[in-house]
Amino acid sequence: MQDLLTEIAEVAKTSPDKGQVATYIPELAKIDPEQFGICVATSDGNVYSAGDAETPFSIQSVSKVFALALALGKVGDQLWRRVGREPSGLSFDSILLLERENGVPRNPFINAGALVTTDTYLSGYSPKEALGELLRFVRSAADDDSIHINEAVARSEIATGHRNFSLAHYLASCGNMNAGVDKVLGTYCHQCAVEMSCRQLALAGRFLVERDDMPGLVSKERRRRINALMMTCGHYDGSGDFAFRVGLPGKSGVGGGILAIAPGRASIAVWSPGLNQYGNSKLGTEAMEMFAQKTGWSVFGAPQF
Numbered sequence: 522m523q524d525l526l527t528e529i530a531e532v533a534k535t536s537p538d539k540g541q542v543a544t545y546i547p548e549l550a551k552i553d554p555e556q557f558g559i560c561v562a563t564s565d566g567n568v569y570s571a572g573d574a575e576t577p578f579s580i581q582s583v584s585k586v587f588a589l590a591l592a593l594g595k596v597g598d599q600l601w602r603r604v605g606r607e608p609s610g611l612s613f614d615s616i617l618l619l620e621r622e623n624g625v626p627r628n629p630f631i632n633a634g635a636l637v638t639t640d641t642y643l644s645g646y647s648p649k650e651a652l653g654e655l656l657r658f659v660r661s662a663a664d665d666d667s668i669h670i671n672e673a674v675a676r677s678e679i680a681t682g683h684r685n686f687s688l689a690h691y692l693a694s695c696g697n698m699n700a701g702v703d704k705v706l707g708t709y710c711h712q713c714a715v716e717m718s719c720r721q722l723a724l725a726g727r728f729l730v731e732r733d734d735m736p737g738l739v740s741k742e743r744r745r746r747i748n749a750l751m752m753t754c755g756h757y758d759g760s761g762d763f764a765f766r767v768g769l770p771g772k773s774g775v776g777g778g779i780l781a782i783a784p785g786r787a788s789i790a791v792w793s794p795g796l797n798q799y800g801n802s803k804l805g806t807e808a809m810e811m812f813a814q815k816t817g818w819s820v821f822g823a824p825q826f
């Protein structure tokens with residue numbers, strides 16, 4: 522495993538096309554695109570890493586996985602009255618379907634759906650308390666109390682997030698937003714601004730690995746369902762392509778991180794800030810493809826390793 526990760530990091534570092542760093546959040550535009558890290562936390566307790574695996578990055582939409590777990594923990598299946606479970610086939614911040622589908626977002630991983638999950642775990646709390654809950658969840662999943670929120674990234678997104686504000690206002694106009702647009706957006710942008718290294722993210726992802734001796738943060742059934750949504754919706758309109766190339770549930774973020782789960786085997790985090798045409802990490806996706814090919818780990822095939 523260690524040799525494989527070292528090889529993957531070497532291939533990534535020498536790749537001529539590293540994709541484009543997200544610029545619509547000004548703080549993210551400053552990140553050096555030459556970085557690449559990967560970490561695998563296996564279900565038998567081993568951790569392997571290569572490249573810049575200790576460098577913290579903005580997890581952005583990978584946070585939607587933790588937010589979903591929190592929202593489901595709070596309201597259970599009632600969440601599905603407010604958000605669907607189908608891929609949208611559209612970009613992460615699209616508003617197109619919201620009008621046609623009466624303000625019920627397609628799934629919890631597109632921005633509109635994530636605003637609903639944030640609104641759900643925020644309900645009855647102040648933003649500070651809700652973010653405290655989120656951090657407690659992530660820190661306990663990773664067993665690492667040093668995980669924090671980058672305030673500059675959160676502010677940078679709040680200052681420029683007109684698209685997300687319009688999504689939130691549209692949801693509010695349809696009666697699918699309870700805590701108020703400003704509170705929800707403030708909480709959402711702070712949630713997206715959680716920083717983690719690949720090592721921390723891989724460790725945090727273990728709660729989705731489907732092993733009985735893993736941290737028991739969610740029930741077995743809920744783990745399976747979150748994994749299913751990651752597979753079908755975790756890479757926006759690149760979800761089908763990621764399933765085809767990698768065959769593992771995964772969630773990407775515009776900070777260039779990807780969390781992928783090999784059920785029963787491992788949690789894998791990869792990071793490279795340059796994005797492909799779908800807004801998913803370009804080298805991260807390529808690295809995951811190489812990883813899945815070499816290990817044979819795929820939910821669609823028999824394991825070889």
Ligand code: GLU
Nearest residue numbers: 581582613632713774775
């Ligand atoms: N905070 C980002 C946004 O709402 C997250 C998007 C992403 O990571 O895909 O635009």
